[in-house]
Amino acid sequence: MNVHDILFYCFSIAMLVCGFLVIFSRNPVASALFLVLLFVFLAGLFVLLEAFFIAAIQVLVYAGAVMVLFLFVIMLLDIKASERRKFRALGVAGGIAVAAAFVWELKIILARPIKPLSVGSQELRGGLEQVVKPLFANYMLPFEVTALLLLVAMIGVVLLSRKELK
Amino acid sequence: MTTAITLNDYLIVSGLLFALGIAGIIIRRNALVIYMALEINLNAANLALVAFSKFNKLVDGQILAFFIIAIAAAEVAVGLAIIVALYRRKQTVSVDELTTMRL
């Protein structure tokens, strides 16, 4: 068992524990902070997969931008009321049932041999170039559409955040 | 660097994370936390995509993950804005009290 494997197990287990804590923390602030941790561990897994670019934007966008947004909103809203709320047995049971069903199906699927439809010829070496080049070639249109989407989201947020929402 | 970690291992982690996200969406009442759980789901998908990309030697998985991150950012912004607007109206973020869609 080499360092790579050890790191994989560490990151995976830590990430799942964080995920668990995100869901079962009473305090949304705690949830948010565990979520940051989850993102960081996930970025670690991306590094292990030699997807350095994705790992970087995972940290930048998620841990940086998205989580700051979450925390701002949590601060903005009064969260004391929801702190006292207890979990409802029915909800917990339902959630766990669906999750369990999903995991069971996953187990059956993964037990089968997986055959990829196509396999690339050349080893991915994690550099920026390999990921970014197709982004500006094959995936040019989706890329631009994403830019447009972000603009629309921005306008939408401004509109929604106005005091008098009509 | 040789390693014993296979694609299946990554997929198992991804699947478990996804299951956690689903459970969170169903269990939690706080709209903010439901959003967080949704983010977990998206990240689980990202992990699977990047793992596929790595093991199948195709860069497309990573690119898809990139798009998912971008869209998630937009979605979170809009979603949180909606929650804020909702809170101004109803003074709550608990989905239990947001039942105006019921007949």
Added chain:
Amino acid sequence: MNHLIYMYGTDWGMGRFPICSVWILLFSPLVAAALITLVTGKNKALSAALSIGAILLSFTLSLRLFWLFAFKGIQHQPHPFPWLVIGNSVRIEFGMTTDALALLMLLVVTGVGSAIHFYSLGYMKGDPGFSRFFACMSLFTFSMLGIVISSNFIQIFIFWELVGVSSYLLIGFWFEKPSAAEAGKKAFLTTRIGDVGMMLGILLLWSHAHTFEFAELKARLPSLDLSIGTLALIGVLIFTGAMGKSAQVPLHVWLPDAMEGPTPVSALIHAATMVAAGVYMLCRVSWLILPSETALWLIAWIGGITALMAASIAIAQNDIKRILAYSTLSQLGYMVMAVGLGGPTQAMFHLTTHAFFKALLFLGAGSVIIALHHEQDIWKMGGLWKKTPITFWTFVIGTLALAGVPPLSGFYSKDEILLLAFERNQPLFLIAVATAFLTAYYMGREVFVVFCGKPRDQHAYDHAHESPLVMTAPLIFLALFSIITGWYSKVPDFLGPPHEAERHSLLLTGGLIAVPVFGFIVALRLYWKPDPSDAPVKAALGKLWTLVENKYYFDELYHWIIKYVQGTIATTCDVFDRWILQRLGIGGLSVGTGLLGRTVRLLQTGSISGYAFFFGLGATVIIYYVVVR
């Protein structure tokens, strides 16, 4: 022999007779009707003047056309223009036929029509619907002229229906009277039954020949190789239309009820012209009917039966106009029978003479009715000849003409038909003779009861007066024509090759003259007394009298059919509709949908967690079915 002149828009020549005159002839009554309805409705005098002016214009132009055709041998025929073209298969033209048949009919329609329009001035005086009446009359004239000049089946059918509409409007002219409104409805619906048959016939013919044009059909009919059955079916179906319009058994029931309309209407529409449209149409398409023995046989027998049956009903009627209505039925039966016996020429001849004397009789009856302030029961009249001499004498002329007494017109035309029947079909000849006898008898009865004897309603008698000149002048005009139209022996020749002049024995002709005389004598014996009554005849005929008095129970039969047969069908349909379709089908669907909706509504809790749960569950189930299984 005749020059056929097709007239195009630019050609204003040939006989110094503007080509558009045929169009003016047709459309001037329509213009009058439109103007009266839209503009001059308030001004009664102007409305009447417009209407009368229009028909006089048509009459003048008809005369001119007739004169040119008959004496100069020039036939003016406007070029048809395409009216409705659908793809390559259907081409309907709006054309005009101005052959001998059409010209004669034009003369009859506009001539009799003019007289009746004038008469209406007096008859309708003071009626609140005066302008409306003239508008309807003009509309009717237009429609009737349209039938006459039609050059194809679709055109004739359109005008046919237009005539039906204007007839409906005029029968129900006094629509505030329930019986008049009912009569209008009855006429419209009954003729509609015939029209459906006619339409089927037209379509059936089209499906074989792919054209509606008379001229083309006539030329191509022999080359079409239609089977005998098809030919007979087409003939009979088209005859059905004539059966409705010309009120032949069993679709005759509307005509007597149509007498609810104003008397000039009865004269114009339900005696002289519209009901003759059926006969005219049969003559127009005689080339279609003549090849089929079956159709001819059926037409002849229906005509004969109608003639006899209507004549027998007429002997027991008490309404002055109804007697004439049944007489009209009977005479129409003669004409149809003549067509069925292969003599459209004879039918047209009788149509022409009949138009004059029947219009005369109706107008005379109208004059009597006006004189007695709208009294129509003949048993409340009597002794009127002193009070209304002009009406009386013209009425007598009409009666003699109708009965076929020489030398009046009816004798010549009826004689032709009777001789035709004698040659071709002896049983029908007997029927026709019996009818002729009955005709003389019931007309004698009417004349004696109405005009002779002593007044039975002294009050009405005292107030009776001769009608004004505007009414008596048309009477005299029509009486004149009732006398002379038969003399002009060219009328039948005019229409076609002369009937082969067989030498009939003097005995036959003498016998035919004796029949109406005999009828008059019987009527004279029974009703020529100060206080006539039906009692002796009633006693003599017994049950038969009840039968004819009730018009052979046709109305009752139809009532019964409608009540029970149609009623049963309607009830069944109603039950099916109400219980099967409405309750089970639509109701079941709606109740089921409602229940389903109410059930499904329970799932809509408004709880996002709940939705998320079902969403996740659904997703896992789909994954299970798509991937795992």
